[in-house]
Amino acid sequence: MESPVFEEIDPADDCDCPGCAHWRRVLPHSRTGRFPGHPAAHRTALVVAAVTSAAVAASAVPAVAAPSAQRPAGPDVPAGEEPATPQGKRAPLYGPGGRATLPAGLVRAPAITRADIIERARNWVTRKVPYDVASYEADGYRQDCSGYVSMAWRLPANEWTGSLGKYAERITKDELRPGDILLFHDASSPYGGSHVVLFGGWADTARSRYVAYEQTLPHTRRKTTPYAYWNNSARYVPYRYKGVTDGAAGAGTPRPAGRTPFPGVAHFGPGAENEYVAELGRMLVARGAGRFYPTPPGPRWTDADRAATRAFQEAQGWRGAAADGLPGPLTWELLVAGGGRDIQSGGSASVTAGPSSAPSSHGVPGYPGRAPFRPGAVSDHVTRLGGQLVKKGFGRYYTQGPGPRWSEADRRNVEAFQRAQGWRGGAADGYPGPETWRRLFLS
Known part of the structure; x- marks a missing residue:
């Protein structure tokens, strides 16, 4: 027998265990070695058994690649590296035998805010709804990519990539905002080669990566994705739902000219000191967070920034991980565009500034995570x-x-x-x- 071959096995990039989720949040650029790794990452022995030459001649045994070898490497990954996502045809809620849908050709686009779209999308991510082109969730939406977008937009039927465009208008890459979609409709293979993802916000200032919400194998996921997608990138088209509004700011509120796009989560949190922190503080003060700042907001991240951010998130009705006090693409988008609800006077005790507001992590009271304890951190x-x-x-x-x-x-x-x-x-x-x-x- 040949000697065992050892190979490093890493978890998938979109692993959503608490440890990986925390480290992606505070240290997203992890390939340089700062990322401590998945708690379950380990060196696994792959024992290659010797086979007889007769057996080899009789039948070729396909090699089993390590999971890390299947990981997409970037926007030029050839088709097939990402899971296939077939979809169903346009159908009523709950499927062909379900509730009556709109007559063919009639389009109704119910109003919905960007925050509500993302919240609905997050719900499936949290519940890890399985991908299944023939199954329907309790709310009647099909568990495939186009059914997922139909659910997030709260459409009256299960649409498909060939009909979603009727509810939307084409936009440019620069106009993309949370709640919009990137649509790839393959006329040569409409039910097997097409795909659609929900845009959750830019992940970097270069606008080369974004947060994608999508229904794919094995279940709904939220993943940083190269623009426009892992494969067939040039064929994805940005669209905006016709019924989208910006909440309190009213429908179709444009982004103020010259405002900064979301710079990425790495610019916020303990130890961060940059111009984006200062801009965040100024926007929060303008939305009613002045009481959290004993001194004017500055470039160094403080407990006041986290308390003020959490207060704004809670004002939108968000709770739990969605109101963790760290700005994501949607929080930044609402602040920049003047959308969503302002922070009301008074507020809850959970957003009181100071050390007592430090979040717990790993189930340990008061433990703020590893981010405050890295070279150069000030906290x-x-x-x-x-x-x-x-x-x-x-x-x-x-x-x-x-x-x-x-x-x-x-x-x-x-x-x-x-x-x-x-x-x-x-x-x-x-x-x-x-x-x-x-x-x-x-x-």
Whole structure:
């Protein structure tokens, strides 16, 4: 028997476990090594069994590629790398035997806000609705790509890529906003080669990548995608639903001229310091968040920015992960366009600024995640960590009192504490994880 062959197995880019979701949110550019990896990532042994020459001659055995080899590499990936997404024909809700649909040729586009479109799209992502061209959800929408867009737009029937254009108008790439679609209708293979995705906002300032919501195998997903798509990129056409509005700002509110497009999530959160943070603060103040800022908003990210952002998100009716205090494409879009609801006076206790508003992570109360503890980060969480290290007797590397800027002294003190727990190797790297935090703050 030949020697075992070892190969690194990585999770899919769109893995939505809590760990991967958190790290994609705060450190999206992970290929350089900052990304700590999927909790389940491990080195797997692929044992290649020896086969007789007679068996090989009798039948060719197809090689099984590692999952990472199937991952699309970019916009020029040939067709077939992404899952096939056949679709059904135009049909009533709940299918051919369901409720009566509109007569052929009659189009009705019910009004809906961009925020509602994205919220409806997120609902299927959260529930991981299985992809199935012959099945229908409880609300009557078909579980394929065009049924998904029909659901998000709240259309009165299950449309397909050949009819969605009747409910929309063609736009340019520069006009794309959350809630619009990118439509590829293949006349040569209308039910097997066509596809449509929902545009969730730009993922970078170069507008080369965007957040796509789509119904595909094995279930609904939200994934950063190269423009216009992984394959057949030149054949995807941007469309805008005719019934879309911008909420409180009214229907068809244009983007103010000269305003900045969403720069990407990497520009916000603990340790961030840039012009986009300052612009975010100014827009939030204009929408009623002034009480969260004891001083005018600046370029350094603070707890006030997070509390103000969360207050704006909650004013839209969002809860849970949709109101985490970190701006995504839709939050930014509503602020830039003047859409959505303003922050009301008073507000909830959950958006009070200060260290007490630090989110929990990994089920550990008060643990803010790893982002505040990376080189160059400045955060009240670093000061709080340092104070607890000193209190526990692990402050020997501080030449002066702990401060808000993460330093080598912080890392060495954390490492000393971790080693005192009996941990070695990667478990004692000096960066506080959820278990380090939990043990440090035990009374």
